Amino acid sequence: MKVFAPLLALLSVSAVLAQAALPMTEAEVRKVDLDAKKITLKHGEIKNLGMPPMSMVFQMKDPTQLDKFKAGDKVQFTADNINGAFTVIAIEPITK
Numbered sequence: 001m002k003v004f005a006p007l008l009a010l011l012s013v014s015a016v017l018a019q020a021a022l023p024m025t026e027a028e029v030r031k032v033d034l035d036a037k038k039i040t041l042k043h044g045e046i047k048n049l050g051m052p053p054m055s056m057v058f059q060m061k062d063p064t065q066l067d068k069f070k071a072g073d074k075v076q077f078t079a080d081n082i083n084g085a086f087t088v089i090a091i092e093p094i095t096k
Helices: 004-020 063-068
Strands: 025-033 038-043 054-060 074-082 085-093
Touching: 025 054, 025 063, 038 074, 038 085, 054 063
Parallel strands: 054 085
Antiparallel strands: 025 038, 025 074, 038 054, 074 085
């Protein structure tokens, strides 16, 4: 069991570093759906997904963040394909 603890710690750190390495993309919030735990974003190119600029619906890794945003907000976010679903991993407002 003692062998697995350091291995699990290393895997956890690797996962965090991999998420931190994903590029941020600028977007405008089009819709927030609290019931479905999803957000619609009009976004720029998402390089790590090979996705051109468009508007689309994303799942949220942490749906508790949804209540911080409303339609029209400018944000930057990181997304990834998690188990076949395009998912927002991190999102923050753009303050100018």
